[in-house]
Amino acid sequence: MKPRQQRMLAIGLAALGIAIAAGLTLRAFQDNMMFFVEVSDVVAGNYPKERNFRIGGLVVGGSLQREQGSIDVRFDVTDTACTVPVRYSGVLPDLFREGQGVVAHGRLGGDGVFEADKILAKHDEDYMAPEVAESLSKHQQDIQAAVVRGTGGCNPDDS
Amino acid sequence: MWKWFHQLASPPHFYRLSAILSPWLAIPGLALIAYSTWQGLFVVPMDYQQGDAFRIIYVHVPTAYLSMMAYTIMATAGAVGLIWRIKLAHAVAAAAAPIGAAFTFLSLCTGSIWGRPMWGTWWEWGDPRMMSQLILLFLYFGYMALRGAIDDTAKADKAGAVLALVGIVNLVIVHFSVEWWSSLHQGQTVFRRGTMDAEMRLPLLLMILGFTLLFGSMLLRRIRTEVLYRERRTRWVREMILSPRGGS
Numbered sequence: 001m002k003p004r005q006q007r008m009l010a011i012g013l014a015a016l017g018i019a020i021a022a023g024l025t026l027r028a029f030q031d032n033m034m035f036f037v038e039v040s041d042v043v044a045g046n047y048p049k050e051r052n053f054r055i056g057g058l059v060v061g062g063s064l065q066r067e068q069g070s071i072d073v074r075f076d077v078t079d080t081a082c083t084v085p086v087r088y089s090g091v092l093p094d095l096f097r098e099g100q101g102v103v104a105h106g107r108l109g110g111d112g113v114f115e116a117d118k119i120l121a122k123h124d125e126d127y128m129a130p131e132v133a134e135s136l137s138k139h140q141q142d143i144q145a146a147v148v149r150g151t152g153g154c155n156p157d158d159s
Numbered sequence: 160m161w162k163w164f165h166q167l168a169s170p171p172h173f174y175r176l177s178a179i180l181s182p183w184l185a186i187p188g189l190a191l192i193a194y195s196t197w198q199g200l201f202v203v204p205m206d207y208q209q210g211d212a213f214r215i216i217y218v219h220v221p222t223a224y225l226s227m228m229a230y231t232i233m234a235t236a237g238a239v240g241l242i243w244r245i246k247l248a249h250a251v252a253a254a255a256a257p258i259g260a261a262f263t264f265l266s267l268c269t270g271s272i273w274g275r276p277m278w279g280t281w282w283e284w285g286d287p288r289m290m291s292q293l294i295l296l297f298l299y300f301g302y303m304a305l306r307g308a309i310d311d312t313a314k315a316d317k318a319g320a321v322l323a324l325v326g327i328v329n330l331v332i333v334h335f336s337v338e339w340w341s342s343l344h345q346g347q348t349v350f351r352r353g354t355m356d357a358e359m360r361l362p363l364l365l366m367i368l369g370f371t372l373l374f375g376s377m378l379l380r381r382i383r384t385e386v387l388y389r390e391r392r393t394r395w396v397r398e399m400i401l402s403p404r405g406g407s
Contacts, residue, residue: 004242004244007241007242011238011241011242011324014324015324015327018328019328022328022332026332026339030340033339033340034287034340034341035283035285035286035287035341035342036341036343037341038341056341093276093277093278093279094277094279095208095209095277095278095279097208100208103343120278120283120343121277121278121279122343122345123208123209123277123278124345125345125346125348125354126348126354127206127216127356128206128207128355128356129204129205129206129207129359130204130205130206130207131204132207133207
């Protein structure tokens, strides 16, 4: 074997070793790499109970309620199967909308309501002009609304 | 083919060729950036969700793309230098690092400016995309610091190349962070079908091309300086500088 080929082999093997090590490390820290916990996992009880965490999902259409004369809001978050109610006191981000993605930071109260101290809006990877969005067929919007309402059936034990 | 490759890798030849090539990358690059900026700011319709704020995508995506592109070039050049012992390859790696760090910094800044009005936060610790991109910046800094700490150029080349190759792992993580884990950051848009209107996408692709050409020109200029410094004791540099034209 030529020295050049030896160097190639050495670098290749080293790269393979690093890749395996990195893969195993990331697998071990899988839960810590998550920015937020899915709604179904929260319902199933798979969330950090001793500290605050983030919950992420879609705001259920028509669920947003504002308290009269205060900045307290209540809304439901869904992953299209399960739903968790969220309570928050503060200013919502501009992009916060029903049917859109949201990430809430806080803790789950004893009554099953998520007490949020911070709300972040999450947008998806779709970009289009307002006219294009409007002309999306009514049918498609109906399907989307149904999904967002959480008609998928919540079976937290499955996950 | 191999003869041509070896000729290209010879420092004096590269030094001459890159001088000719550099403006031919910079001028179309700047023209494309100017055209796409005008398109992105005034012609393209606003987004149905994010309104006019989405227009920062025309800077954010190209800078983020180049932050990874520069690292790929740096690590590949380092590997080529290690395996084939081509001196020019190490010069390429050394020259790419500061430009890559600059683009990484810009991608973090533009992302932060975009995140404040849309997500409602400048920065979120613990988000996989943001953390891995920050680590990419630190990898560039580490690479430059390591090179700077070793006086012997050949040793600095080797150590730097090894660090750059190990850091490839993070590059993969940056790319897949939004798919493997939950993130505040959106998923893939640009190189995926049907996620962006064609009239919005075309200026973005042209902007990426323009940024890449400009990056190529900047890289060539930096490699020239690097080559000149490394070859400062050779005859061709001496002859060039002493020649009547002064080595322009």
